[in-house]
Amino acid sequence: MRFDVSSSALLTRLQSISKVIAAKNSLPILDSFLFLLEGNKLTITASDVETRLVTWVEVMNVEGSGLFAISAKIMLEPLKELPEQPLTFDINDANLEVFIHFQNGEYNFIGQKGDTYPQQKPLKESAVSLAIESQQLLSGVNRSLFATADDELRPVMNGVYFDIQPEYLTFVASDGHKLVRLKNLSIHSEGRSAFILPKKPANLLKTLLPRTDEKITLLFDDNNAYLRSTQFEMVCRLIEGRYPNYNSVIPTENENKVIIDRLSFLNALKRVSVFSSPASSLVKIQLSENQIIVSAQDIDFSTSAEEKIVCQYTGSEFSIGFKATYLIEILSNINSGEVVLELADPSRAGVIVPTENEEDEDLLMLLMPMMLND
Structure with missing residues (x-):
């Protein structure tokens, strides 16, 4: 495999999804980024098992295609110090030896097989779909996240509750001492549904969401939520359980x-x-x-x-x-x-x-x- 890519474009994409990678992972492969080369599109994935972030960058002069993984540290640390310039990736398909050529030198290391990277389960057919503007989602998460709890005994309190009604969407968060209830009256849906977004993916959204009026596609079932914008995809495991009746308090x-x-x-x-x-x-x-x-x-x-x-x-x-x-x-x-x-x-x-x-x-x-x- 061989391709050229802008160093700054690649670094921006890697940094945007790198925050999901945990300091200690149960699977060693999760310390790495997963790369999928198809045509002129390089898809990059980072995950901690619970939450999965995917982004993509345009590449040029492509030869071949395939799946491989590279340590996040090896990718991020050198790229942070490189000025903007084209990078040429040359990957040996047989042993995954990677050469990255740039203006003043090259890096050389061994990659990993991408087929051992955990795959994402598809959503159920009963999944609920909702279109929401980026700014509306950002506003709801930003102003409610601080009120979430860190309670091992009541995990349902450790996230932002999305209470979806036909006429509005309510963002709710509470730790038992303080409570936030933010209704957005411009978001409509076909029926009643709800889910609890955990704190980590909610925090990630604060940095990922574009500061524009772009529409975000939100799909969720009983176990997982899927968000997609033009820049990224997020799939995260939801908190299971019944959220307390917040209106009664x-x-x-x-x-x-x-x-x-x-x-x-x-x-x-x-x-x-x-x-x-x-x-x-x-x-x-x-x-x-x-x-x-x-x-x-x-x-x-x-x-x-x-x-x-x-x-x-x-x-x-x-x-x-x-x-x-x-x-x-x-x-x-x-x-x-x-x-x-x-x-x-x-x-x-x-x-x-x-x-x-x-x-x-x-x-x-x-x-x-x-x-x-x-």
């Missing part, structure tokens, strides 16, 4: 509603939380007419802080405790200039929503309170 009657500038609140929390106990990260939120007092203290080190922020609030005086790190995460994942903080009492979850949702979106975030010391 969202309080609907919250008498105390506060409208506050998001950045003022966020920055005050970041400053005040420095003085909270490292063990609990507890901050106290005190509401009074048109004013919020954010305070924290660490009794062990005799440190404390307090800041006052102007807000729109006309209810009775009220205090509630929250974990500062969670509240900061939530406010950082809302884009609106102002947010509405909806509270019922100090023992019930607080609901945080933007004053203005983005077009065709309905975003709600929920945070469980903490017990105040006083």
